[in-house]
Amino acid sequence: MANDRNIILCCDCEGTERELARIFKVLSDCKVDANFFFVGETVKAFPKLVRDIAAQFQAESHTMTHPNLRTLSYARQKSEITGGRKCVEDCIQRPTHGFRAPMHHMNRDTVRILNEENFLFDASRLYFRYDMGKVVEIDPTWFREWMPLYEQLGLKPRTAFGWFRLLSRCRSLCVLPVHPQYSGKNAALADGLRWFINDAKASGARFWRIDDWIAAKGLGN
Secondary structure: OOOOOEEEEEEEEOOOHHHHHHHHHHHHHHOOOOEEEEOHHHHHHOHHHHHHHHOOOEEEEOOOOOOOHHHOOHHHHHHHHHHHHHHHHHHHOOOOOEEOOHHHOOOHHHHHHHHHOOOOEEOOOOOOOOOOOOOEEOOOOOOOOOOHHHHHOOOOHHHHHHHHHHHHHHOOEEEEEEOHHHHOOOHHHHHHHHHHHHHHHHOOOEEOOHHHHHHHHOOOO
């Protein structure tokens, strides 16, 4: 790939319907590729919106109820991971093969389950490092685009999204978070995300679906 500025947006889908719809609109308007990881409970609450998003963007799973997987037994982890996946697939009527752990919390049981269930990729591994076996790991670059600390410091949304701008200019690949309950919380935050995306596009960055990135890099089975 000749382009040396590449961005993978990972949208962890919890939050309200309004917040999720706001993020969907920003990404649709900006005409970039993105990756949505749906919690099963979110799918059950807003099935039509989930189908609308999946018709345009990559759609994968993010557990059933958004627990800290490291606190769960192997059996409960497996139920969360497989149940969340089935919920997404039943809603969008196509197979999924990607996963993202809530809060980036995973352990060896998580890795074992992902391999047993033939997941192609995981996009969780921010804090913990494991041999992922046959699962392709898409390592996150940053953990959250907005947080209460930023607000306490009086930072404006564009200043906070400036971290994304800096990272994307310093690295050949940035795997960046978009949380509806943060970036979709209000119009100002959504506008900050829109500003970052349009700035990145104007400077030549390419946005990727994870499937396409894996294929382009020749990864996976």
